[in-house]
Amino acid sequence: MNLILLYTSDFISPHLVRLTDRRFHHMRSVHQAQVGEAFKVGVLDGLVGQGKVSALSDDYIELQVQLDQAPPKPLPLHLIMALPRPKMLKRTLETAATLGVKDLWLINSYRVDKSYWSTPILKADKTREHLLLGLEQAGDTRLPRVHLRKRFKPFVEDELPALARNTRALVAHPYDAAPCPDPEASPTTLAIGPEGGFIAYEVEKLQEAGLESIHLGRRILRVETAVPVLLSRLFPL
Secondary structure, three states: OOOEEEOHHHEEEOOEEEEOOHHHHHHHHOOOOOOOOEEEEEEOOOOEEEEEEEEEOOOOEEEEEEEEEOOOOOOOEEEEEEOOOHHHHHHHHHHHHHHOOOEEEEEOOOOOOHHHHHOHHHOHHHHHHHHHHHHHHHOOOOOOEEEEEOOHHHHHHHHHHHHHOOOEEEEEOOOOOEEOOOOOOOOEEEEEOOOOOOOHHHHHHHHHOOOEEEEOOOOOOOHHHHHHHHHHHHOOO
16 A cells, blocks of 8 residues: 545544544554654545654544645546456456556457456446555556446447547557557557457457557467556556
8 A cells, every 4th residue: 555545534624534444454554653654645536645643543543634746647548448357357447547547448349258247346336446456556546437338339339439539549459450659648549358359340340430450569468467568558657
């Protein structure tokens, strides 16, 4: 936990917070917090700053906070992903949040098993939990938005063209594709397929929506590996 993420409900006065949950136990057992010690803190969707321990007991910790810094800049990215299998989805949500993704679209694909859509991880509270872990790791406060689209064709035909318009629009595809372009901090739309990649029909539909196929070389990567590799190649992180 590189950032103690705070919520408005934690404040008991304008500059004083009291924590009693997972964050309190982590600070006491892992950081072994002491009165007077300072920690990096940030308010969800707000500023970052410093929190100094002012009180500590067996039940709670209180921090005197000063918030005076902006969080890290988000990536100018629409990230579109075929829904990964549940175990991989957890890690991918955390990784995306850590790397600064703020707009994530989880879509259907021919190779996405129907059972994936019933995973409890897609419930709003569970998705939020993994995104928050990613923010804590990165020292960020801006919560990503996650959009679920269970039908591939309506999304690609009706929504994707508008998302991709006036952006560097790309689909990661290992076959018949151009090399990954050089990093730049420009608005980007990036689609990443499921294990085994998008099928030919899906690639064609994505290209019709304005996306160009790119590859990372001869190696075929898992989704959880492809996400950080692609983002580190496309943006000056």
